[in-house]
Each structure stands twice: as C-alpha cells, then as structure tokens.
Amino acid sequence: MLPQRMLVAALLLVPVPGAQGPQGTGDHGALVFIMGQEPASPVPTALQSSKANADISDLLFLRLxxxxxxxxxxxxxxxxxxxxxxxxxxxxxxxxxxxxxxxxxxxxxxxxxxxxxxxxxxxxxxxxxxxxxxxxxxxxxxxxxxxxxxxxxxxxxxxxxxxxxxxxxxxxxxxxxDSIPIGRFAASQFVRQPVGNGPYRWVRREPGRLVELAADPAFFLGAPKLDRVVVLVARDPEAQINLLLDGTADAYEAIPPVWGPPRIPRNSPIRLLAAPSFSVAYLLFNQRAYGDRSKPHPVLSDPAVRRAVTLAIDRATLVRSTFGAYAQIAEAPVAGPQWTSSLVPKGPPFDPAAARALLRERGWADRDGDGTLDKDGVPLALRLNLPSTSAPRLTIAPQVQEQLRHVGIRIDIVRLDGPVWAERRNKGEFDIDFSSATLDPSPSGIVQSWTCAGRSGSNVGQYCNPAVDSLLDRAIYSTRRGDAEWRAAYAALQRDYPAVFLASSSSVFAIHSRFRGVTLRPESYYADIWRWSVDPARRIARDGGGARGR
Structure with missing residues (x-):
C-alpha cells in the first residue's frame, strides 16, 4: 500500500475522465486537505450526516x-x-x-x-x-x-x-x-457515486484513505480555479499535523490551539487563520440505562447527581488550558456566531464543595474508604466515551477524570475509533459521551438534540422535558425577534443539567500560503473553495506544473 504522500502525488498525475477546461494553467491548482472523519456518504437531505459528509456534500450539491x-x-x-x-x-x-x-x-x-x-x-x-x-x-x-x-x-x-x-x-x-426505496438508499449506487449540481463532481473514494473530487468547468455560477480536491483521512492527531508539515496536505481545519501553532516553523509556507465555528463541546449525560433505553439510568437519571458533576468541573481551566484564546465557555447548546448567544444566562459555577454536599444529600458516601462514593453497594463510577481522533477531547478527558475524583466520582475513560464511538453513541452505549456538535446557523436546530421529539434521532442522551419543548416552540416560532422567549428556554434547559456544556470554540485553520482569495464560512469552511485560486508564481507540482514554490 502506497504511503499517503506518494498516493496523493500519483493520483494527481492521473487525468480525470471527462475533465475539460484550462486545468494546470495560470492560477489554477489543486487542494489537498485533511479530515479526521471519513466522508463515506456525502449525500445530503436523504441521509443523516456527519460534519465530514456535510462538508463534502456542500461541494457537490447546492441549496435553493x-x-x-x-x-x-x-x-x-x-x-x-x-x-x-x-x-x-x-x-x-x-x-x-x-x-x-x-x-x-x-x-x-x-x-x-x-x-x-x-x-x-x-x-x-x-x-x-x-x-x-x-x-x-x-x-x-x-x-x-x-x-x-x-x-x-x-x-x-x-x-x-x-x-x-x-x-x-x-x-x-x-x-x-426516485426509484430507490428509503430502506435501500444508504447502500445504493447513487450514494457510492453521487451525481450533484455543485462546483465539484465526484471522482473516487478509497475507503479509509481518501476522497477525490474534480472541478466542473461548466458550473453555472463560475468555473472553479482549483481543478482537483483531495480529502485525506487521518484519524490520529499527530499524523494529521505531520501530513501538513511534510507537504502532503495543504489545509487542515483543526490545528490543536495550544500545542499546534508552535509546531509550524517560522519559515513554513503554512499560515494559520482563526476561523469562527458553530462547534460546541459538551459532556452529554445518558438519562437512560447503558445500552437499554427502556430503563432509566441508575445514576444519571437523578438531576441532583447531574448537577453535582457539573459543579465539580472547573470549566474555565479546561477551556483555557485546551483552547487558549480560541474558545469561550459554553453555557448551553449555543455557538458564538449564533445570534442568540448573548441571550444565554450564565451557567453554574465551579463549586466542588457544593457538589460533595449534593451527593451526600442523595445518599452517596465512601463507605469502604477506597476514595469512590457508593450507594446501596454500587460505586459512583461512570464511563466517559470519546473519539481517539479528537486532540481537544483527548486533552480534556484526563482533567475531567481528576477533577471528579476529588469529589468521589470515578471516571473510566473509554477511547474509541471514530466509527465505533459514533455507533456506541447512537445506540446509547455510554454513561457520559464527550460530544462535539456542529450547530446550524439558526438556533432552531436545538430541537434535534434537546427536545422530546429528537429522541428518535440525534438526542442520544434521551433528554426530555415537555416544558422546555414548549418554551423552545414559543421562541423558535415567534414572529418577532423573541429575546425573552429564548432566555426563558435556555434557562429552563440549564436547570435540568442535561450536559456539562464546555466550550464554543473557533478553529485554528492551517492553509498553504500559495492560495489566494481564501474565505472560510463558519457553517461550511470549504463551501467557497471553488472561488479560491493559486498564485501563479508559487504553483507546486500537484497544481499541474510550473514553478515549484513555497
């Protein structure tokens, strides 16, 4: 099997069948970027989608x-x-x-x-x-x-x-x-070889390794200047940054904010951009039993325990040590660029003494002296699932484990490969899930993960409060701005402690400096790459020939 660097070089030398136009000339070129998730089914609308799938589908399919x-x-x-x-x-x-x-x-x-x-x-x-x-x-x-x-x-x-x-x-x-039944759509030939209407068309996918797209020179809004786009799949954070540093890739959207920038040499052609995002990180409580949604969770169905966990976590320290200046504390499932972010009430403080008192009131005590609280012979031990591809989550999880140990809660960290983590999350096989969601630009998207109606989909924690649903309905479907309604809805959700909301972060986006006209839309970083171009004096071999630059 070819190493990724050789594979990229080889495939960019292969002509794309049916390609036309001035490829490999002037300010045209190629873009290779890294993803931690694999865009295995980048077909919108008819499939539930990951961020990776959505990023690629935005290059293949347009909206109205x-x-x-x-x-x-x-x-x-x-x-x-x-x-x-x-x-x-x-x-x-x-x-x-x-x-x-x-x-x-x-x-x-x-x-x-x-x-x-x-x-x-x-x-x-x-x-x-x-x-x-x-x-x-x-x-x-x-x-x-x-x-x-x-x-x-x-x-x-x-x-x-x-x-x-x-x-x-x-x-x-x-x-x-239109002839594909709903139940067969996910496995259909169309999903394997999608036909879109956007600036790029599908070329190939090598499972677990890469996806390749080619520009549509007849795109009706304007022919793209970047003729080839290759997505490299790399799940290990160290491998991701190495692909950038050795020149295999041109762009990566998730440079670890604290330890990543110092890895970029001063004379590197890579530049770093702070890119606002709709991402929110949180520790999601499963309110149903591990792997059995017919039963309440034996520990986390108690809101007092959920509140105690929240009070025991020093969110400010976690955010500062992991994201530096590139994040703010999240107080609800609301991202910084959303217009309602200024309406969210301040969340609970860091108060481990209050956390211990709450747990005592609920009958939790260290009866055997092992440092872990117990009740009715059951230790207060919880599993924290997280994907091994996420550098920020890998950094935060041990700190959460240590902070909760100080109040008598044992956390077992379960690091999982991305697809396995997602599968367990969707099945409810977790106590606490370390989640990171990319939200819609509209705050109305909150109904997907934080209402009773969302429990058949992305509300995998099974949080349900009809009173909160009613408040959200009033806020979303107000004919005016609805500031008071949104404040009331967020405050009611906070009082239930369905999650420990941690951070609303910006991305540290790395991009090779030969690209011109770079714009990054917060809801879809790559949606406008068809408008980017390459400095003709700095083109490199994979751009199709010409001068090799830095």
Missing part, C-alpha cells in the same frame, strides 16, 4: 439559497441565490422560488422543480430523515407550478421561515433517485 455573509437567518433579503435565481412571497405562509435555468446535474440533465419537490417530499417521508423532518414540521407542502417554479407553503408564519425553506434541503436528481 444560502445565508449571506452576515449569516442572518431571518432577513431573506440578505440570502445569496444558488439554485434559485430569485424568490418572492405571495403571503406570510407562501414562498415562490424561480430556479436558475443554467443549473444542471453533473450528468448534463437540467435541474428542475421536480427535483426540488421530490427531495422535500422524500425528506419528510416517514423513516427517511427524522431530524430534517423535525426541522420542517411546519412545512405544509412543496409543489411545482412549472419546470422552473417551486412553491413552498407553511402552516405557521415565523421569523426563520425562509431559512428553513432553503437551508435544510439540498435537492437531489429525481431522475436518478
């Missing part, structure tokens, strides 16, 4: 429109056209979209209203995608009035209605997928 630079989710005038060239309102419940006639699928077939309507209908179909269906629960219908006109009708008027209409669904080619 996307939020503008300010990321407003309520002002539809600021949205940027993608598949829809224009839109208008008929009334407070009805949106009309006119599709761009230039938009085509990568097989040459025009994008039509049928594609859009089919995808909306499939997304909301039972068993297809419960999480997106939850976000679209107030969409009444999607209809095609002509080949180019789509009408979306809602049951309720609310401020983020346009965002919901455009963000959650990326249309799929109905002529290729």
């Amino acid at each position: 429109a996307r939020p503008g630079p300010g990321l407003s989710v309520a002002d539809e005038k600021t949205f940027e056209p993608q598949l829809a060239r224009s839109w208008r309102r008929r009334d407070s419940l009805t949106l009309v979209f006119e599709l761009d006639p230039r938009a085509k699928w990568h097989d040459g077939t025009p994008v039509t209203a049928r594609d859009v309507v089919w995808t909306f209908d499939r997304t909301r179909a039972p068993g297809a995608d419960p999480q997106r269906a939850l976000l679209l629960r107030y969409l009444a219908s999607a209809t095609a009035e002509t080949d180019r006109r789509v009408v979306l009708t809602f049951r309720r008027a609310y401020s983020a209605q346009f965002f919901d209409a455009t963000y959650h669904v990326q249309p799929l080619p109905a002529h290729l997928v």
Whole structure:
C-alpha cells in the first residue's frame, strides 16, 4: 500500500475522465486537505450526516439559497441565490422560488422543480430523515407550478421561515433517485457515486484513505480555479499535523490551539487563520440505562447527581488550558456566531464543595474508604466515551477524570475509533459521551438534540422535558425577534443539567500560503473553495506544473 504522500502525488498525475477546461494553467491548482472523519456518504437531505459528509456534500450539491455573509437567518433579503435565481412571497405562509435555468446535474440533465419537490417530499417521508423532518414540521407542502417554479407553503408564519425553506434541503436528481426505496438508499449506487449540481463532481473514494473530487468547468455560477480536491483521512492527531508539515496536505481545519501553532516553523509556507465555528463541546449525560433505553439510568437519571458533576468541573481551566484564546465557555447548546448567544444566562459555577454536599444529600458516601462514593453497594463510577481522533477531547478527558475524583466520582475513560464511538453513541452505549456538535446557523436546530421529539434521532442522551419543548416552540416560532422567549428556554434547559456544556470554540485553520482569495464560512469552511485560486508564481507540482514554490 502506497504511503499517503506518494498516493496523493500519483493520483494527481492521473487525468480525470471527462475533465475539460484550462486545468494546470495560470492560477489554477489543486487542494489537498485533511479530515479526521471519513466522508463515506456525502449525500445530503436523504441521509443523516456527519460534519465530514456535510462538508463534502456542500461541494457537490447546492441549496435553493444560502445565508449571506452576515449569516442572518431571518432577513431573506440578505440570502445569496444558488439554485434559485430569485424568490418572492405571495403571503406570510407562501414562498415562490424561480430556479436558475443554467443549473444542471453533473450528468448534463437540467435541474428542475421536480427535483426540488421530490427531495422535500422524500425528506419528510416517514423513516427517511427524522431530524430534517423535525426541522420542517411546519412545512405544509412543496409543489411545482412549472419546470422552473417551486412553491413552498407553511402552516405557521415565523421569523426563520425562509431559512428553513432553503437551508435544510439540498435537492437531489429525481431522475436518478426516485426509484430507490428509503430502506435501500444508504447502500445504493447513487450514494457510492453521487451525481450533484455543485462546483465539484465526484471522482473516487478509497475507503479509509481518501476522497477525490474534480472541478466542473461548466458550473453555472463560475468555473472553479482549483481543478482537483483531495480529502485525506487521518484519524490520529499527530499524523494529521505531520501530513501538513511534510507537504502532503495543504489545509487542515483543526490545528490543536495550544500545542499546534508552535509546531509550524517560522519559515513554513503554512499560515494559520482563526476561523469562527458553530462547534460546541459538551459532556452529554445518558438519562437512560447503558445500552437499554427502556430503563432509566441508575445514576444519571437523578438531576441532583447531574448537577453535582457539573459543579465539580472547573470549566474555565479546561477551556483555557485546551483552547487558549480560541474558545469561550459554553453555557448551553449555543455557538458564538449564533445570534442568540448573548441571550444565554450564565451557567453554574465551579463549586466542588457544593457538589460533595449534593451527593451526600442523595445518599452517596465512601463507605469502604477506597476514595469512590457508593450507594446501596454500587460505586459512583461512570464511563466517559470519546473519539481517539479528537486532540481537544483527548486533552480534556484526563482533567475531567481528576477533577471528579476529588469529589468521589470515578471516571473510566473509554477511547474509541471514530466509527465505533459514533455507533456506541447512537445506540446509547455510554454513561457520559464527550460530544462535539456542529450547530446550524439558526438556533432552531436545538430541537434535534434537546427536545422530546429528537429522541428518535440525534438526542442520544434521551433528554426530555415537555416544558422546555414548549418554551423552545414559543421562541423558535415567534414572529418577532423573541429575546425573552429564548432566555426563558435556555434557562429552563440549564436547570435540568442535561450536559456539562464546555466550550464554543473557533478553529485554528492551517492553509498553504500559495492560495489566494481564501474565505472560510463558519457553517461550511470549504463551501467557497471553488472561488479560491493559486498564485501563479508559487504553483507546486500537484497544481499541474510550473514553478515549484513555497
């Protein structure tokens, strides 16, 4: 098996079948970037998606429109056209979209209203995608009035209605997928070889190693300047940074904020950018029994114990030592760039004495003198699952273990390979899961993981409080800004202690300095790489020839 450096060099010398245009000339080039997760099924809308899958699907598939630079989710005038060239309102419940006639699928077939309507209908179909269906629960219908006109009708008027209409669904080619049953879609040939309508088209995937994309020179919004894009899969944090340092890769979005930057030599062609993100890290409590959701968790179903764990953790020290200046303490499942971040009440303080008192009140005591509290003969011992690919989580977990030891809680750290960690998380096979979620630009995405309705999907901790659901519903579907409603909802959720919210962080993004026009969108860092170019005087071998630069 070829080492990754040789593999990348070899595949970038192979012509892509059907490629056209001025590849390998002027300011064109290639981009190789690193991912810790494998984008094994980067097909949007009809599959539940990881961040890696979503990042690649954003290069293959467009939305009707996307939020503008300010990321407003309520002002539809600021949205940027993608598949829809224009839109208008008929009334407070009805949106009309006119599709761009230039938009085509990568097989040459025009994008039509049928594609859009089919995808909306499939997304909301039972068993297809419960999480997106939850976000679209107030969409009444999607209809095609002509080949180019789509009408979306809602049951309720609310401020983020346009965002919901455009963000959650990326249309799929109905002529290729409408015959695939829901239950067979994930294993279909289309998922293995997706056909999109975006700036890049699918070339190949080598499982566990890489994904390759090629520019679509006929892309209707403008031909990309980066002709080839290669994603290298590297799960070990040390291997990730070494691929960057030895020149195998050009970019990596997750340089460890404290120990990573000093590893970059001063004369390196790599530059570092602070990139805002919608990422939130937290310790998620499983409120049902380990691996058995029919029973309550014997320890963590008690909110007093969850509160004690939270009070015993010094979040400020954890965030400072792990992220430096690149993060702030999270007080709820809210990221810094979300407009509601300033409305979140301050969370619980670090108070280990109060944690010990709470545990005593609940009957926990060290009866055998081993340093671990027990109750009814059962030790207060909890398993903390985390992926071995995440440098920040690997740094924080031992500190959490030590801090909780001081109040008599034993934490067993369970480090797992990424896919195994995700599988156990989804099955509820954890006591505490060290989670990191990439949130939607709209705060309404909170319903996926923190409401009763989300328990069939990404609410793997099985947190459920109908009173919180009601408060969130009022906040999300307010016809005005709703500051008071959001404050009340966040405060109610905090009082239940469903997780220890740790950090809302920025990414330390490493990128080779030969690239020009680099912009990083917080919700999708790579979505605009088709607009990037290469300095002609600094092109390197994988850019297609010319001068070798640094």
